[in-house]
Amino acid sequence: MNAHTPPALSADDRSGAPLEGPQTGLGAAMDIRRWFNVFRRRIRLFIAVALVVFAATVMLTLQATPRYTATASVVLDTRKTNVTGVQQVMSDMPTDASAVATEVEILKSGQLAERVVKALNLDQDPEFNPALRKPKGLGAVRASVRDLVKGAAPKTAPTPAQLQRAHEGVVSNVLGGLQIRRTGMTYVIAIGYESESPTKAAAIANKWAELYLLDQLESKFEATQQATRWLNEQLGSLRGQVEQDDAAVQQYRIANNLLSASGTSLTEQEISSYSQSLASARAELAADNARLATARQQLARGSNGEDVGEAMSSAVIGQLRSQRAAVSAQVADLQGRYGDRHPEMLKAKRQLTDIDSQIQEEIGRIVSNLEAKVEVSRQRANAVGGSLGGAKGTLASNSRAMVRLNELQRTADASRTLYESYLARYKETSTQGGIETSDARIVTKAKVPGGQSSPDVQGNLIRGLLLAIAAGAAALILAEMLDAGLATAEDVERRLETAYLGSVPMLSSVSDTRNETPIDHIVSKPLSSFSEAFRNLQTSILYARLGEPVQVVAVTSSLPGEGKTTTAICLARSAALRGGRVLVVDCDLRRRTVNRMLDAEPGVGLLEVLSGDATLEQAISRDAASGADILPLSKTSFTPKDVFGTAAMDRLLAELRRRYDLVVLDTAPVLPIADTRILAPKADVVVFLARWRKTPQHAIEAAFRQLSGTGAHVGGVVLTQVDMKQQAKYGYGDPGYYYAEYKKYYTE
Structure with a gap:
């Protein structure tokens, strides 16, 4: 690889992230400015995403059905009464933290929820049973269409599995409104329920507490009954065993004359x-x-x-x-x-x-x-x-x-x-069957709530605003991370590890002139900022190879539409207006863009000169506006042959070096066309164009890899079609950042 050819880039370079670690002092301040500039240039995206998220939050809040929450409280009783002094079958519940957590989980159990559903007939409530709800909006339309399609087909009875799934769905919906929480480090457990009806919320919360206490009593009663049955069974077998053992003792006494009296x-x-x-x-x-x-x-x-x-x-x-x-x-x-x-x-x-x-x-x-x-x-x-x-x-x-x-x-x-x-x-x-007591008692019964608990309009708006800001910031960061284009000189030098030659502004961003092309503007406004950009570019090109003269410059890019022909013609006209002998050679055999821009259709051109069918003088035409010479391509000049790798092309370039101070080669893009890889090594410097914020970094790297083995000297990268108004919002230290300060020096 030539010493000036940009090397392959690492993964860290391609990501666009800074190569250094955390910065302090001036570096940190510059990083803050960088992100401030990112916010400035993407503020529309930020505002759009934030507005969408906030509007969605507001819409969901306003459309949400009001819900009400009622709360009943139960306390795990640590004081126990023992009337008979008899040990209970089921011991009293311990009151440590794990026991309280266990009771909280029991309150959340599906079994208790099923009892509440059965006690209050919640499976017949449309709020919990979706099958009983009347469809609304699009759902009603779909239901009507479905009924029309089915016609008068008889309805089949649901299977037991379907009924079971429907019942489980109702229980799950009922559990969805339950709110169980422990009050601090106390033994009080709050049983809250949220429903569309305040009366229903209070009824369900109270019923939940009542059935919880009843479940405890039933558990103790069932344990007592089970223990009684088991003890009765054991007594029957033990009674027979006692009789059998006593009979064995007496029979042995009689058999061995061990009769006794009084012991x-x-x-x-x-x-x-x-x-x-x-x-x-x-x-x-x-x-x-x-x-x-x-x-x-x-x-x-x-x-x-x-x-x-x-x-x-x-x-x-x-x-x-x-x-x-x-x-x-x-x-x-x-x-x-x-x-x-x-x-x-x-x-x-x-x-x-x-x-x-x-x-x-x-x-x-x-x-x-x-x-x-x-x-x-x-x-x-x-x-x-x-x-x-x-x-x-x-x-x-x-x-x-x-x-x-x-x-x-x-x-x-x-x-x-x-x-x-x-x-x-x-x-x-x-004797315990009727004296069992539950391990908890109701402290406060749920009252009918006077106001809705959800949606929390004020809280939702605040959360929506915070979410909107976060979404906007995330969109901004994501867009910045996904932005594979190049915007500043720092991007070129850091991410591509190559020289930055300059930037070509988009004419509309630096001039109010209407209906004027860039190649005409550089002639009509030689003191404008647009013209100055090409003078700066020419200076950078001349010093791209220190100690060596630069006469032949190949202008290329990775993809079409990067502004190669416009840049080549403007560069040539700028140099010609300064008194130099300049020639533009159209080397794009497929597009012939130079002819279209100059609105000319020559009869002979470059290929005819190389084939010997015409002389150089016959093919060259003069640009009357600037005095630069043009070596175009004729209309029928396309050929599948390799014309740029021939000795005739070498002789032509040698002749052009002798006649002109600057020869600008307008070449085809590197990735789709192979001609440029043949022609680039013959030039003194290759000027690589990249469209501002558009050309993907990976495309440029791929083009560099294709040029790396040809011996071409890539002088650097030029950013084209730069929006100078937006460029001021980019990197701190980039020349475009100060455009608002120095644009007054130019004359339109």
Whole structure:
């Protein structure tokens, strides 16, 4: 690529966005001016979009159906009453933030909405059931046409699926007017409803609150009933289990002789009784032995037995002693009266001896009785001891059987405990059926609203104004982003990375002259700003190649309609008016625009000179208005042959360099025609034209890529057909920005 050929552009360059980062100071101020200029030049678009958006907002607001909002309030009750002290089946609702949020979602549920629809017959209300609405406007027209087309065809009954969809649509429409919100961080929930009728809005809000509380009560009641049924079922099975376990315990007791009374087994009772009897028998035996031993010891010491304990307590001995005392008194009396030999005395002594003998016999019987009693006590103690041993053996066997009995008893006790707990819970649950309370209560009932809640006319107008401004700004930014054309010298240098040679104003933007073409204006008004633009362009072209003369200039563009021929002729006339030797060569074989502009139809031209059918002098004509020469194309000069790449063309250009100070080649556009890529390398400088704000940047880049491999020297880009009045609204620092200040220096 030639050193002066613009390189390919990056994606950032094509976007038109600044290549630098965030700017501060002077750079930021220039960026503000840039956007201010964008607003200035696109203010019509901004106003148009803003007006459309604002008008649409106003129209929608005015056409909207007035709606009214009524609000009822419920509070989640944190204070609970418990009359019976019985634990509830369904526990009270917690009152933390998540619980409140859950209740808000329940209030928004479709199930509750269906209950409201059913309670108030909202499915028969046209506001919620679209099928009952009468069509209006275009809808009425379409309905009439549809009825005419269908004619008298019988109506078919809707299917269950259609009825279900219609019902779901009604529920969805009802939910659309619901407004549920929590009041701050309190437990109060506001139930708002918006409707076309204020009375209907209040009725729906109140019904929604009532059914919400009823739903809570029904949920608790249903939970209680379900728990009661379940407990009843469980009690039936547990009752049979308890009976079965108790029967198993009793059968095992009977089978293993583990019968009991008062909580102890019969064997244990026997052992206890035997132990008590044995202890009593042994104590009695010991007492009997002690009494017998004492009596024997007393007799052994020479006692007559009268001091033996049993003898002392014997009634017989007592009587005998009484008799003996009486006889002894008689003996004493008789002895004192009659002496020892008196018959009465002897008789009395015999009686006394007889009594003593009876006493001794009675004492003997007592001692013998003590011996017999000791033997009886010994035998009884031995018998009781034997029975106790047998009972202990039986108890050992029973103890082994008690292990299984205890296991069966524990099972029976567990079953009975479980049964009793279920029975107690069943009785508690059965008593709860009529004392359930909801977890919320209505604080404020909805009242019929006195004014509409929507549309908010003032708010909508403010929002519409803000939206209009935002839409206008967005349209402005979008238009600026989609604007692929070039408007300023900065655009050319930054986005195309090539030199900016100048701009050619649109004649109507710098002159009030009517019915005058640009090529005529440059002659009639040589001191005008339009003519000055071409003098500036000529100066830029002459210095496009520093150190090298510029004689042959090729004027081209990427697309047709960029003003190539006008620029070429005006450039040539401007140079000729300054005294230079100038030639315009028409190289656009298809258009021959130079002839049309100069209103001439030559017989010979460029192709005839190249083919040798005419001389250069014969083909060149003089522009009488400026003194510039013209080498046109004849009417029949089109040829499919390559005429610009021939040696004849090289010789012609060499001859023209010798004769003229400036040779302007009016070429075809680069993209559609290949001739320019052949001719451009033969020129000293290629002047590339781009129509102001019209030629797409991508088209220019595509043309540059096609010229990049030919060796052509692109001197830079010229913006043509520039509206100088609008250009003043573009980039700060661009020459056109100051047009209003310096235009007074020009003479029209």
